[in-house]
Every structure is written in structure tokens, then in C-alpha cells.
Amino acid sequence: MIDLKVLREDPEIARASQRARGEDPAAIDALLAVDERRRSAISRADNLRAEQKLFGKQVGRARGEEREALLAKGKEISAEVKAAEAEQGEAARAFDAAHRALPNLVDPAAPVGGEDDYTVLEHVGTPREFDFEPLDHLDLGLKLGALDMERGAKVSGSRFYFLTGVGAQLQLALLNMAAAQATAAGFTLMVPPVLVRPEIMAGTGFLGAHEDEIYRLKEDDLFLVGTSEVALAGYHADEIIDLTGGPRRYAGWSTCFRREAGSYGKDTRGIIRVHQFDKIEMFSYCRPEDADAEHQRLLTWEKEMLAKIEVPYRVIDTATGDLGTSAARKFDCEAWVPTQQAYRELTSTSNCTTFQARRLSVRYRDDNGKPQTAATLNGTLATTRWIVAILENHQNADGSVTVPAALRPFLGLDVLQPR
Missing domain, CATH: 3.30.930.10 (Bira Bifunctional Protein; Domain 2)
Incomplete structure (x- = not known):
């Protein structure tokens, strides 16, 4: 797979490599988009899990009607966490598929062209x-x-x-x-x-x-x-x-x-x-x-x-x-x-x-x-x-x-x- 650090810091290198291979450079932008989606999904899931953890401590201290209300709210947060984790998993799979589909970056010293252009x-x-x-x-x-x-x-x-x-x-x-x-x-x-x-x-x-x-x-x-x-x-x-x-x-x-x-x-x-x-x-x-x-x-x-x-x-x-x-x-x-x-x-x-x-x-x-x-x-x-x-x-x-x-x-x- 292509080094993500190179891809993020200078995507034009990867686009140029795709063009040299005769491949679609738009695949680089598609990968960058799904990478952003994946990172956003990770961040959202992490934040919700942190919120859920803090909310759990509040529930532990609450009593009576307040506790019942917090438990109901807790179910809503739990559903949000579950949905966020599902999105994180889906985004990770889409990212991995897009990442693995890309060929290696060509060496700039290699001659550009097709089979007969050696x-x-x-x-x-x-x-x-x-x-x-x-x-x-x-x-x-x-x-x-x-x-x-x-x-x-x-x-x-x-x-x-x-x-x-x-x-x-x-x-x-x-x-x-x-x-x-x-x-x-x-x-x-x-x-x-x-x-x-x-x-x-x-x-x-x-x-x-x-x-x-x-x-x-x-x-x-x-x-x-x-x-x-x-x-x-x-x-x-x-x-x-x-x-x-x-x-x-x-x-x-x-x-x-x-x-x-x-x-x-x-x-x-x-x-x-x-x-x-x-x-x-x-x-x-x-x-x-x-x-x-x-x-x-x-x-x-x-x-x-x-x-x-x-x-x-x-x-x-x-x-x-x-x-x-x-x-x-x-x-x-x-x-x-x-x-x-x-x-x-x-x-x-x-x-x-x-x-x-x-x-x-x-x-x-x-x-x-x-x-x-x-x-x-x-x-x-x-x-x-x-x-x-x-x-x-x-x-x-x-x-x-x-x-x-x-x-x-x-x-x-x-x-x-x-x-």
C-alpha cells in the first residue's frame, strides 16, 4: 500500500504516478475523501464513548426519578455509540478497499509510457x-x-x-x-x-x-x-x-x-x-x-x-x-x-x-x-x-x-x- 503520510502531505505525487501508469488520478482523491470520512468517524465514535463513560458515572451517583431519567438518556447515548461504531467500521472497510486498490508509486526515474516505451x-x-x-x-x-x-x-x-x-x-x-x-x-x-x-x-x-x-x-x-x-x-x-x-x-x-x-x-x-x-x-x-x-x-x-x-x-x-x-x-x-x-x-x-x-x-x-x-x-x-x-x-x-x-x-x- 502507498504510505499515507506521502499521500496526505503531497497527493500530487500519487496523482502523477497514476497518470504515468495510465490509471485514473481521481482514485487518489477518492481515497483522500474516504480517509477523511474514516478519521471523522473515529473521532465521533471516540467522543461518544467518552461521553458515555462520563454519563455512566453520573448515573451511578443519581437516585430516584433523576436516575430513571438518566437511564433513559443513557439508552439514547448507547444507541448513538452503536451507530457511530457501525459507521466507523464501514468507513474503515471502505478506506481499506480503496487503499489496497491503488498500485505502488512509480519511481520518477522510470520511463513514462506503455509496453513499447521502455x-x-x-x-x-x-x-x-x-x-x-x-x-x-x-x-x-x-x-x-x-x-x-x-x-x-x-x-x-x-x-x-x-x-x-x-x-x-x-x-x-x-x-x-x-x-x-x-x-x-x-x-x-x-x-x-x-x-x-x-x-x-x-x-x-x-x-x-x-x-x-x-x-x-x-x-x-x-x-x-x-x-x-x-x-x-x-x-x-x-x-x-x-x-x-x-x-x-x-x-x-x-x-x-x-x-x-x-x-x-x-x-x-x-x-x-x-x-x-x-x-x-x-x-x-x-x-x-x-x-x-x-x-x-x-x-x-x-x-x-x-x-x-x-x-x-x-x-x-x-x-x-x-x-x-x-x-x-x-x-x-x-x-x-x-x-x-x-x-x-x-x-x-x-x-x-x-x-x-x-x-x-x-x-x-x-x-x-x-x-x-x-x-x-x-x-x-x-x-x-x-x-x-x-x-x-x-x-x-x-x-x-x-x-x-x-x-x-x-x-x-x-x-x-x-x-
Whole structure:
């Protein structure tokens, strides 16, 4: 949630953020109005309760007819208190709904615009020139015995698949390499739950505008996560954590599930856009003043992983209209996919400032021992989609694929051979 202090002191910051996202700035004024209603209701209820308490003392001292009259008056005050408390509760619920409906404030440094208005920050590596017609990742995967889309669809429906043989080995090797890098960098490796409670999913900002992307088990009132960010954000919900030694970092290894609602017809070939995949996600808790520096660290770790798979890529600063609800700023690393002649996202790292932690009540103690809201950040370290970039960029004319040197110790193979 947005910091109310900022909202009250300078609402134009929040209105500008809404405009940058392509959202209605009137939502800020609606929230301010319901905030005033809530505070007025609290004040009225408090005053009436105080009056009721004093009146009770008068009744205790009264006798006879005076007492009877005061008791009658007391019933009127009691009814007023009950009505005021009901109004207070209703105003509080309206305020909470309006507050939670607002996305995070965007970072002023983020480029303004829609999906195509990103800024390219850097290019790393040069796309390879092939002296043969390159195959796409699906044709390569079939030749290698690494992918089976047909049986995936038979078993589970469209956009499901089997990773088979070296395909399964390649994914495990990739994720193990990511896990090794994360633990070497001081991250605590986690295998979190992939089913979470509604309050945890809502706390991370994934419900609301993005709810149609999420699989829900209605009978159990649980949600399947689309990223381990959700469970890791909820790990310290309602806690005061120790950040005296610097950021607290976790790396979550999990299977992720996404309905891909609204993407019908897009990337239906292969495993670029699927309903289930595996991922290692970095997640950091830190002091708000350290969040920008931590964001750059997460990006650096992502770039280190991309260097290990030896693919050309670019880094983009995502435009405000393409940020998720929780993100104030987001950097994507997009790898070159030869058969598409395009860059496609492999990693994403977001600075969510205090937005998620405020909703989940994750705090730390400042230098004076006073509880303050923490900041949260996340970043992708490896996913199933990386297999696309590895296969296509490292293929050979005979259909084999040369394994990147850094990945070989984890895979135990130098070359993937066609079956």
C-alpha cells in the first residue's frame, strides 16, 4: 500500500504516478475523501464513548426519578455509540478497499509510457551469424529428445509439456547453477509452498488487476503461485525482522503456475509462454533507503547468470504503464532468440519499495529501536524459458547443441546430441 503520510502531505505525487501508469488520478482523491470520512468517524465514535463513560458515572451517583431519567438518556447515548461504531467500521472497510486498490508509486526515474516505451540501458554480446538455417527451440528439443509438447497437451491441455531426457537434465543443471550462485552470494536457499492463502496473495499485490492470471482452488481457498516471490514475501508477514547486518536475502526454487489469460494465440509454439514452469527467484528485504542499491545488486546477479549461459541480451528499463501493481521500477534482461530475430524476456527484477511489506506488516527496527516498514525486491535468476535461449543460440548444423562451459559441471555433458 502507498504510505499515507506521502499521500496526505503531497497527493500530487500519487496523482502523477497514476497518470504515468495510465490509471485514473481521481482514485487518489477518492481515497483522500474516504480517509477523511474514516478519521471523522473515529473521532465521533471516540467522543461518544467518552461521553458515555462520563454519563455512566453520573448515573451511578443519581437516585430516584433523576436516575430513571438518566437511564433513559443513557439508552439514547448507547444507541448513538452503536451507530457511530457501525459507521466507523464501514468507513474503515471502505478506506481499506480503496487503499489496497491503488498500485505502488512509480519511481520518477522510470520511463513514462506503455509496453513499447521502455528504455534500452545496454546491449551485451552480439547476435550470432549462422552459416546454416537455425532451428527453433521446439524442433531442436524434438531432435534431442528434450521436449514432448504433444503428450503434454494430451495429459494436461494446451501450453503444457514434458521435459524429457536431456531436457529435464538441462533444466535441473540450470537451476542448480543458479542455486549455487545464489548461495555463494549469501542468499538462503528455500523451497517454499506453491499454494498460499488469499491474504498472502493479496499482500503481494497479485490480486485485483492480475487476478485472472492466477489459478485458484476455491474449495480450499488457496492460490497457486505464479512466482515464489509470493511465498517469500509472506515468509515474514506480521514480523519485525533484524536488518542490522544489511538486507535479508532468500532464493526460492519452485514450480510456478500462470493461466496466461488474455494471451491466447501468443507464443503458442514451444515453451516460451506456458502454464507451468520452474524458477529460482531472488527476494530481498532491506531498509527503504537501501532499496535502490539492492535493486542494482539483483540486476548484477542476473547478468552474472546470463554471462554463464553465453547468450546475447539487452537490459531494459520498463515503462511505467507496463509495471506490475507492486513495482515502482523494473529492469528486464531480454535474450536474443535467433529464429524470432527478437529479444525475449529471461529475467526481471523489481523494486517494490515498502508497498508489499506495508500490506503484509513486515517491519524492522531503525537506529532508535522504532519499528519501520521494510522494503522488498525480487529478481529472476533462472527459469525453464532459459532453455529456449540456450538451445537456439548454441545449436550446430547437425542439430547438436554445445553446452555453455559454466553449465557443463552441472550437466555432465559438453554437447547435446540428436537422438
